[in-house]
Ligand SMILES: NC(=O)C1=CN([C@@H]2O[C@H](COP(=O)(O)OP(=O)(O)OC[C@H]3O[C@@H](n4cnc5c(N)ncnc54)[C@H](OP(=O)(O)O)[C@@H]3O)[C@@H](O)[C@H]2O)C=CC1
């Protein structure tokens with residue numbers, strides 16, 4: 001967003017406990033702080049980009065400062081819009097413990113237990129959106145999907161899409177697609193790097209220097225992806241176009257089929273999607 005000039009660096013305030021990542025923000029001209037509440041005080045559009053297990057604590061911290069003017073966007077993998085608006089299970093367990101210890105308050109706490117599952121982590125009606133980016137957003141070639149919570153309307157969705165389009169493909173989807181996108185693309189980038197590494201290592205094995213093999217592997221992936229996007233052709237059709245009968249490619253593809261590449265990649269997407277679903281319950 002910064003490199004495309006979508007937003008001036010001076011309008012961005014980044015917060016984190018340490019300077020590890022904040023140094024990079026400062027180098028880009030952004031302002032930084034160690035106080036999350038300061039971000040809420042100074043900003044309207046707030047991106048929550050902590051690891052998923054840290055997010056509930058951050059939401060509880062910022063809750064008092066969240067108002068109707070805020071648009072809150074969570075990037076945390078697996079954390080559903082419903083979770084974003086609910087009190088943590090741990091809090092319920094704590095209340096259960098208190099319940100046992102404080103028998104005298106039995107009735108009152110029972111009432112709380114009944115009410116708390118419906119108590120939002122963020123104030124009711126907060127404009128919340130859930131976003132799943134991927135790493136190539138850094139080079140404006142990302143693939144992102146987002147879903148809006150009940151408080152977010154067309155204006156908020158349009159704003160997010162307009163800002164993020166500078167980082168790559170950005171689509172609004174039903175929330176049920178977000179975990180699938182995590183398996184396909186958020187995590188999928190890592191499978192592609194593994195494939196790139198294997199391509200290059202194959203070439204190294206056959207005698208090509210590593211640096212050159214790596215650059216050619218990357219360009220091969222870039223070119224194949226560009227062609228798939230620009231022609232709109234199914235990948236099976238493009239793969240067929242490369243195969244000369246009795247030629248080199250079909251011999252190589254046979255080896256990949258023997259190694260169950262397709263089934264393995266499908267299993268990988270399934271595993272990451274399922275893990276994203278589990279994260280919401282952790
Ligand atoms: N990496 C990826 O490719 C993708 C990541 N995601 C999601 O994005 C999120 C971030 O992942 P990633 O960027 O890899 O993680 P990083 O660890 O690189 O970044 C997390 C940041 O959160 C900060 N942080 C930790 N605790 C707090 C707190 N209490 N208040 C404010 N900030 C805090 C950390 O601060 P400090 O620097 O001090 O440690 C760090 O800067 C995750 O939820 C992940 O699921 C989604 C799609 C792709």
Ligand SMILES: O=C(O)[C@@H]1CCC=N1
Nearest residue numbers: 077182185186187188
């Ligand atoms: O591995 C993870 O959990 C995150 C989500 C998508 C990419 N990285």
